[in-house]
Amino acid sequence: MxxxxxxxxxxxxxxxxxxxxxxxxxxxxxxxxxxxxxxxxxxxxLEFEGYAFDRGATFLMxxxxxxxxxxxxxxxxxxxxxLVELDPLYQLRFGETRMDATRNREVMKERIEELFPGNGEGYVRFMKEEKLKFDAIAPLLKRPISRITDYIRTDVVKALPKLNAFDTVYGRLSKYYNDERLKYAFTFQAKYLGMSPWECPGTFSILSYLEHEYGLFHPIxxxxxxxxxxxxxxxxxxxxxxxxxxxxxxxxxxxxxxxxxxxxxxxxxxxxxxxxxxxxxxxxxxxxxxxxxxxxxxxxxxxKYSCSTFMLYLGIDGAVDLPHHTVVFSEDYPKNVDEITRQGVLSADPSIYVHNPSALDPTLAPAGQSALYVLMPVPNLAGVSNWEDIQQEIRSSVLSRLEQEPELAGLSSRIRAEKMITPLDWQEQYHVYRGATFNLxxxxxxxxxxxxxxxxxxxxxxxxxxxxxxxxxxxxxxxxxxxxxxxxxxxxxxxxxxxxxxxxxxxxxxxxx
Incomplete structure (x- = not known):
């Protein structure tokens, strides 16, 4: 009825x-x-003083x-x-080396060869082999898997050999590239799950494949x-x-x-x-x-819970000469990730993500100004919990690190409005257990x-x-x-x-x- x-x-x-x-x-x-x-x-x-920001997710794929x-x-x-498609997908910064990632495969291969000679063919193999894996995994993402017996269904049996579940994301990328920086460029996406690419199951190497295959978009x-x-x-x-x-x-x-x-x-x-x-x-x-x-x-x-994030939302006077998405990598990225995810301590040399949507989207800030979003991955509250005591010190260190980038020199003097979210805020104000912003x-x-x-x-x-x-x-x-x-x-x-x-x-x- x-x-x-x-x-x-x-x-x-x-x-x-x-x-x-x-x-x-x-x-x-x-x-x-x-x-x-x-x-x-x-x-x-998140809106204040004429500026608007995404509180959390900024990548739409x-x-x-x-x-x-x-x-x-x-x-x-x-x-x-x-929706507006982004090109480049993002800019990745390894010291003086900068890579603008694109879903244009020929251009991407050329950029990889120019910056990391001998790795262009690895990119071609990556896109081909990860497609096969994603095609096998996709049906498993569309239905429940609640019992052991669900694993004997045909689509699971066919997919299991392709899952790379007993490898790691870093291990998978090591099969395609011999330059550590290039491996990081295709493994940092494990952070979307709040995990280390050295621990995250190799299944999730599909995350970077999805970006390069289907692109990234910004909704106005x-x-x-x-x-x-x-x-x-x-x-x-x-x-x-x-x-x-x-x-x-x-x-x-x-x-x-x-x-x-x-x-x-x-x-x-x-x-x-x-x-x-x-x-x-x-x-x-x-x-x-x-x-x-x-x-x-x-x-x-x-x-087991994911890492957390320290956030700054900055209303900036004037334009900011950065791409839509920029990732500034730590000089010692493996150490940085290990400190966040395994040791549960703050890194003296962090990696930082900067979102600069105002160049594309004028609705987010007053005319002639920019809404700049800054994210630093940090341990969840099981690791570092005294955020009320250290938050201003961390803010200062993040801004100091950003000002080392030529385009952001003098950034602090251009701040006209500001809000901050710490892992403690994620827990107390937004009800996120242990401040683990990426969940379990x-x-x-x-x-x-x-x-x-x-x-x-x-x-x-x-x-x-x-x-x-x-x-x-x-x-x-x-x-x-x-x-x-x-x-x-x-x-x-x-x-x-x-x-x-x-x-x-x-x-x-x-x-x-």
Whole structure:
């Protein structure tokens, strides 16, 4: 029978909004509750004194995935978001050596040969072999892997020999290149997972392949514009997005989630609850003792978590002569990474990422000025926790390091507005467990069926989306987690005899099914 079903989504991050959009389009009555006064979570917009920034993610890849998500509910991404492709993808700086990466393969090969003689053919092999790996892996990113028996399915059996799971990202790149700097240029993407390329499973060498194959894009207004677009579709289909409305507890009866208790004391009933809050925070705080027997406090604290980030958002007087994305590598990059991820100490010689979108996007700063975003990877709070004492010292050292770059000389004197986020802020203000901005680490023992599943096994009708579940962190995989969880949710309803009436046009055929 056709029925009305109500779904509550906890958290208006990219995974929660994608889930809400898909559910609303499929005919569910959707209500999103977001604790913060804004949407987007770590992919939200930060505004002050006339400047605007992405709070977190600034790299947008694989727009075709987003296009599919919107098309699946009868909408076009491009009706809502203006995407501009970047060339170069980014500039990488190794001392005096600078490499502008591009998805133009002939040009990229020539640049590699010019800067790192003898490595051009390695790039050609990299693109060819990583494509084969990605083609094998892609189906595994589109469906749940919740049981050991999921590994005997045909697509998994075919993919396993290509996963390079027992190698490392650095090990994989060492098979293509003999120059250490060039290896770093194709392994630094392990930081997107908050991991060291010397420890990150070799599976994730596909990250740099995806950038070079599909390109990087900037949405006008910032990556947060994608979250705004999803929220708009939710509301067009009758859903509600509530900000400044925190959820205190997930309610359940007889082993089945049936609503939420808001922080204001109000109880809201629902047929499904979708959780997009930070996984460890949600498992620790959103459930009564004993409600989840697996995810105990001991279990949560024993997990491996990603590194964190120290952030500066700077309103700068005048233009900044830098590409859209710039990565300044430490002189001793292996030591820098080891200090962050294994030793849990701050590096005296850090690597720093600078985002300079104002040259491309005039909407982010007053005329004649720039919105400059600075990120330094640092240990999470299990390593360094005294940020209230050291934050100004770290700020000064970051600015001092940046001013060694010719284009940024005298940067401090040009700052007109400024905000800072430390790992402690990520935890206390943004509810990110241990300030681990990239969520659970992607070690072998925390991947696929060993990662928290898309449905809480112990609680029916309770679903998980975001970087803390399968297939993992990073925007493309977070959006895939939404597709997986929504499909599971709808299959559950079909088994219970419930059929929904989609709100998009009957002529539209959802491409995600």
């Amino acid at each position: 056709t029925s009305n079903r109500k779904a509550i989504v906890i958290g208006a991050g990219p995974g929660g909004l994608a889930s809400a959009m898909l559910l609303a389009g499929e005919g569910y009555d959707v209500t999103v509750y977001e604790k913060q006064p804004y949407i987007g979570g770590r992919t939200s917009r 694989m727009p075709q995935l987003l296009e599919e998500l919107f098309e699946s509910v009868g909408r076009s991404l491009h009706q809502y978001v203006d 207004g910032g990556v947060n514009a994608v979250c705004d677009a999803m929220a708009a579709v939710v509301q067009e289909y009758g859903g509600t997005v509530n900000t400044s409305t925190g959820v205190k507890k997930v309610l359940s009866q007889h082993g089945r989630a049936n609503g939420v208790l808001l922080e204001n004391g109000e109880k809201i009933e629902a047929d499904h609850v979708v959780i997009n809050a930070d996984f460890a925070t949600a498992a620790s705080k959103l459930f009564e003792d004993g409600q989840l027997k697996k995810y105990t406090p001991e279990y949560i604290s024993s997990r 680490a992607h070690s072998l023992d925390q991947m696929m069926h060993r990662r928290p599943h898309n449905r809480f096994e112990e609680l029916e009708h309770c679903w998980l989306v975001g970087g803390g579940t399968h297939p993992g962190s990073g925007l493309p995989t977070i959006w895939e987690s939404a597709r997986i969880s929504v499909k599971l949710l709808m299959e559950q309803d079909v088994r219970e005899g419930v059929k929904m009436a989609p709100r998009y046009s009957a002529q539209e055929v959802p491409v995600w099914k």
